Amino acid sequence: MGTVTTDDGTVIFYKDWGPRDGRPIVFHHGWPLSADDWDNQMVFFLSHGYRVIAHDRRGHGRSGQPATGHEMDTYAADVTALTDALDLRGACHIGHSTGGGEVARYVARAKPGRVSKAVLVSAVPPIMVKSDTNPGGLPIETFDGFRAALAANRAQFYIDVPTGPFYGFNRPGANVSQGLIDNWWRQGMTGAANAQYECIKSFSETDFTEDLRQIDVPVLVAHGTDDQIVPYEDAAPLSVKLLGDGTLKSYDGLPHGMLSTHPDTVNPDILAFLES
Numbered sequence: 001m002g003t004v005t006t007d008d009g010t011v012i013f014y015k016d017w018g019p020r021d022g023r024p025i026v027f028h029h030g031w032p033l034s035a036d037d038w039d040n041q042m043v044f045f046l047s048h049g050y051r052v053i054a055h056d057r058r059g060h061g062r063s064g065q066p067a068t069g070h071e072m073d074t075y076a077a078d079v080t081a082l083t084d085a086l087d088l089r090g091a092c093h094i095g096h097s098t099g100g101g102e103v104a105r106y107v108a109r110a111k112p113g114r115v116s117k118a119v120l121v122s123a124v125p126p127i128m129v130k131s132d133t134n135p136g137g138l139p140i141e142t143f144d145g146f147r148a149a150l151a152a153n154r155a156q157f158y159i160d161v162p163t164g165p166f167y168g169f170n171r172p173g174a175n176v177s178q179g180l181i182d183n184w185w186r187q188g189m190t191g192a193a194n195a196q197y198e199c200i201k202s203f204s205e206t207d208f209t210e211d212l213r214q215i216d217v218p219v220l221v222a223h224g225t226d227d228q229i230v231p232y233e234d235a236a237p238l239s240v241k242l243l244g245d246g247t248l249k250s251y252d253g254l255p256h257g258m259l260s261t262h263p264d265t266v267n268p269d270i271l272a273f274l275e276s
Contacts, residue, residue, distance in 0.1 A: 004085040006058075006078050008069060013062035014055035014082060017042060022051035024091040025274075026083065028099030029054065030122075031203055032158070032196040033187040034061025037096070040263045041270075048271060055082055057102070059195020061187065070198035072206045076105040083114055092274055094119040096259055097230060098203040101125055107219075108211035119220045119270055122256045124230055125208035125239045136234040143204045150197055158188040165228035168255030180260055212242035219246045220273040222266060224254030247273070 003011045015035055025045055027038040035054035042052040056063040058078055059070055069078075079102065083091065093115060095103030100123020107118050130137035149157040162184035164170040169181070188196070221243070223236035232250070240246040249269055251258060259266055 004082050006081045008066065008074075009064075010058050010066045010069065010078070011064040012055055012058060012078050012082060014053060015042070016051070016053045016086065018046050018051035019049070020051065022049055023274075024051045024053060024086075024088045026079070026088065026091050026093045027052070027054040028079070028093065028095035028102045029057065029060070030097030030099050031199050032060060032191055033184065034190060036061070036183070036187055037260070041094070041259065041267060044263070044267045045271070050274075053082075053086065053088070055079070056191075057099075057199075059199070060191040062190070065192035065195060067194070070195045071202045072101060072105045075102045075202070076109060079106045080110075083110075089113050090116040092117040092119065094121065094270065095123060096121045097256065098124055098199065101203055101206060101208055104208045104211040104215065105206075107217065108214040115217055117218050117220070117274060118215065119222065119273065120236075120239060121222045121259060121266070121270075122224060122227055122230055123221070123235065123239070124203050124206075125212055125235065126242060127207045127209065128204045128230065128234070134234070136231075138204070138231070138234075140204075143200055146200050147197055150193065150200070154193055154196075155185075155189060158185045162257075165256065167257040167261050168226060168228065170228075171226070171255075175261075177261075180257070208239075209242060212239055212246075213244075215243060217245065218273075219243050220249060220270065221246055222249045222251065222269065224251045224256065224258045226253045227256045229256035 029037045034056045038054045093103045100120040162181045169176045240248040
């Protein structure tokens with residue numbers, strides 16, 4: 001574990017496990033979580049000889065809690081600071097949900113040789129909010145509701161989300177894990193309320209269309225068809241159409257948090273993509 005300090009003085013916490021000469025994977029977590037959400041994947045890929053790195057986004061987890069910079073351009077700049085500090089080359093960047101947007105913005109702007117592949121899992125691109133140009137998106141009132149719930153009672157909101165739609169535990173017959181619910185709450189409450197509040201705008205209203213078009217490395221886009229947070233039809237299939245070298249992997253009936261509920265299904269597919 002270590003830290004890197006960005007140009008505006010924000011300290012970014014990261015984990016860095018595995019051989020220094022191993023092929024690096026950088027994991028980008030979703031809102032409002034932290035690098036800990038990648039524990040399963042980090043152990044899995046570590047066991048396959050990879051060097052695994054995951055950071056806490058600014059305002060989240062153990063990173064600094066600044067008043068500003070809670071938008072995608074700064075998130076991507078923070079990743080650049082991290083990858084420069086570690087001198088990562090030929091890395092694969094894997095992002096879940098909001099982290100998928102962060103990956104798209106960073107990879108589109110990455111220095112030559114830094115990135116070899118990318119994976120977007122249940123990711124927010126191209127854009128979530130409904131508009132004239134994105135009629136299949138979610139109405140702005142949905143995200144206004146998120147903000148209102150966070151401001152009113154963040155602790156309860158962060159129980160309601162994982163108990164319900166995030167992991168699909170609100171579906172009949174779901175195999176509910178109290179440990180996942182508790183760990184989601186723990187991670188969320190570690191971060192800063194102001195950063196998480198502002199991040200809702202960042203993940204819902206940022207348009208990643210041009211980022212996806214500019215990416216020139218192979219990208220795997222993985223998404224569950226029963227995603228209640230980032231609806232499948234307005235995300236993964238549209239992203240693949242914008243990518244120059246994109247592969248779509250759909251998971252019938254799996255939820256937004258499928259990396260945690262079904263890692264034995266998703267992890268091998270990501271490994272196969274990395275090694276293809």
